[in-house]
Amino acid sequence: MREKTTRDHIVKAADQLFYQQGFEHTSFADIAGVVQISRGNFYYHFKSKDEILDAVINVRLADRQVMLKQWEVEGETPLDRIYSFIHILIKNQEKIIKFGCPIGTLSTELSKLNHASQNDANKLFTLFRTWLCRQFTLLGRETDADDLAMHLLARSQGVATLATAFRDGEFIKIEAQLMCDWVKSQAVETTAARRSIH
Amino acid sequence: MREKTTRDHIVKAADQLFYQQGFEHTSFADIAGVVQISRGNFYYHFKSKDEILDAVINVRLADRQVMLKQWEVEGETPLDRIYSFIHILIKNQEKIIKFGCPIGTLSTELSKLNHASQNDANKLFTLFRTWLCRQFTLLGRETDADDLAMHLLARSQGVATLATAFRDGEFIKIEAQLMCDWVKSQAVETTAARRSIH
DNA sequence: TTGTAATTAGGACAATCGTCCTAATCCGTC
DNA sequence: GACGGATTAGGACGATTGTCCTAATTACAA
Numbered sequence: 001m002r003e004k005t006t007r008d009h010i011v012k013a014a015d016q017l018f019y020q021q022g023f024e025h026t027s028f029a030d031i032a033g034v035v036q037i038s039r040g041n042f043y044y045h046f047k048s049k050d051e052i053l054d055a056v057i058n059v060r061l062a063d064r065q066v067m068l069k070q071w072e073v074e075g076e077t078p079l080d081r082i083y084s085f086i087h088i089l090i091k092n093q094e095k096i097i098k099f100g101c102p103i104g105t106l107s108t109e110l111s112k113l114n115h116a117s118q119n120d121a122n123k124l125f126t127l128f129r130t131w132l133c134r135q136f137t138l139l140g141r142e143t144d145a146d147d148l149a150m151h152l153l154a155r156s157q158g159v160a161t162l163a164t165a166f167r168d169g170e171f172i173k174i175e176a177q178l179m180c181d182w183v184k185s186q187a188v189e190t191t192a193a194r195r196s197i198h
Numbered sequence: 199m200r201e202k203t204t205r206d207h208i209v210k211a212a213d214q215l216f217y218q219q220g221f222e223h224t225s226f227a228d229i230a231g232v233v234q235i236s237r238g239n240f241y242y243h244f245k246s247k248d249e250i251l252d253a254v255i256n257v258r259l260a261d262r263q264v265m266l267k268q269w270e271v272e273g274e275t276p277l278d279r280i281y282s283f284i285h286i287l288i289k290n291q292e293k294i295i296k297f298g299c300p301i302g303t304l305s306t307e308l309s310k311l312n313h314a315s316q317n318d319a320n321k322l323f324t325l326f327r328t329w330l331c332r333q334f335t336l337l338g339r340e341t342d343a344d345d346l347a348m349h350l351l352a353r354s355q356g357v358a359t360l361a362t363a364f365r366d367g368e369f370i371k372i373e374a375q376l377m378c379d380w381v382k383s384q385a386v387e388t389t390a391a392r393r394s395i396h
Numbered sequence: 397t398t399g400t401a402a403t404t405a406g407g408a409c410a411a412t413c414g415t416c417c418t419a420a421t422c423c424g425t426c
Numbered sequence: 427g428a429c430g431g432a433t434t435a436g437g438a439c440g441a442t443t444g445t446c447c448t449a450a451t452t453a454c455a456a
Contacts, residue, residue, distance in 0.1 A: 006433080022310040025222060027413065038435045040416080045433095049414065105306055107363045108298055112220040112307075122363045150360060150369055151376070158356025162348060165305045165320045171348055178349070204403080225443065236405045238446080243403095247444065 007045045009035045011055045018056055019102045022109055050117065057120050060102070064124060068131050078138040079187055082152070085132065086179045089156060093169050101160035103128075129153060139187050148186060155179055205243045207233045209253045216254055217300045220307055248315065255318050258300070262322060266329050276336040277385055280350070283330065284377045287354060291367050299358035301326075327351060337385050346384060353377055 013034040017026040028049065032039050046052050075081035089096065099105065103124045110118040132149035141148055159175045162168070211232040215224040226247070230237050244250050273279035287294065297303065301322045308316040330347035339346055357373045360366070 025311055040436060041434050100306055100309065104359050105310065108303055108306055108359060111298065111362050112303065113223055125363050147372060151373065154356030154360045154373060155353060157359040158352030158354065161302050161306060161355040161359065162352045164309050165323050174345060175349065175352060238406060239404050
């Protein structure tokens with residue numbers, strides 16, 4: 001699990017710092033301080049700061065892909081798997097309160113910077129969106145699975161934003177429970193009368 | 199409505215630029231370019247960039263207070279007033295797709311910067327939170343009015359975040375409708391059997 | 397018209413940013 | 427031990443940042 005190469009160290013440190021301080025607010029000096037490396041050495045491994053960002057995004061994509069695969073193995077039903085998604089809000093509670101959602105905050109920042117990598121960063125959202133979409137399809141909601149996926153994604157994003165602003169961990173717990181209840185109610189509707197989301 | 203003083207011009211330009219580009223990514227040169235003023239002249243009106251931020255936050259607070267007051271006058275029922283809140287997502291659709299929610303994105307950025315004014319910026323959230331809380335109380339949900347207010351705030355924040363990421367205006371419309379349906383269902387529960395939020 | 401305060405323009409400032417260059421060092425191979 | 431490529435250290439660079447200082451200009455009162 002421990003990274004061996006200097007390049008991996010740089011990416012790992014950048015990943016954390018971009019999350020905690022934001023991309024623009026993190027300087028080469030900051031990363032160098034963590035990795036214990038000379039500033040000039042960066043440019044042997046990366047041609048620019050943007051290239052480090054790309055590497056960070058790719059690492060995050062790979063990490064989340066592994067996580068989603070793991071949820072597919074562990075969760076027997078699509079319901080269980082969606083619960084796993086909701087549960088990361090609880091699991092990462094402390095970090096979310098301090099720094100928000102790593103995917104959402106990066107997407108928001110790059111959007112304001114009008115950064116060239118915003119499309120790449122948003123692939124992280126798409127990754128969860130299509131995964132959730134597939135689970136809702138398996139749940140029998142093939143016609144509106146994507147709407148349900150977007151709905152759940154949005155709610156988790158909103159919870160993260162407000163939990164950070166108000167430094168409120170209890171709020172995360174309450175909303176996570178509501179989200180689980182909502183998902184369950186959506187599954188039930190497969191056998192019951194089909195209604196709109198509410 | 200037109201601002202007279204140079205100070206007001208600066209604050210207005212900073213307000214827009216902080217929204218569109220973010221606080222840190224907006225330089226004095228950027229503001230000066232809009233206001234058509236020399237860079238050195240800033241420090242006659244403000245002692246620092248942080249002081250401009252404080253002024254912007256106060257202007258936003260005043261603006262939103264006026265808006266909320268207006269909704270109280272226009273809306274006959276608390277239900278109507280909450281609808282007005284949800285409707286800003288539709289009204290500001292284009293801006294939200296481009297730049298997100300001005301309150302949420304500022305709060306998120308200042309949180310990452312660990313900026314001294316983050317508490318002041320979060321007062322914007324509190325303003326809507328207490329206002330929504332009052333409306334839900336008038337709706338007969340005095341016991342969990344604050345939970346409902348936070349829930350609605352979170353959902354609107356999440357919608358804004360994803361609408362920006364996916365540049366999707368249709369998503370805003372769908373979710374706004376869902377939120378309206380949800381609010382209505384919450385009001386109905388006052389007369390019907392009291393259940394948990396779902 | 398004159399004098400005084402308010403306002404502005406423009407440049408200097410130290411610090412920091414991302415970037416780049418070159419010399420030194422490391423390390424495995426012959 | 428010597429060679430050669432991979433890796434690193436350290437500083438120089440131009441640009442930009444927020445901040446500050448001072449002289450010039452404006453606007454208003456006497």
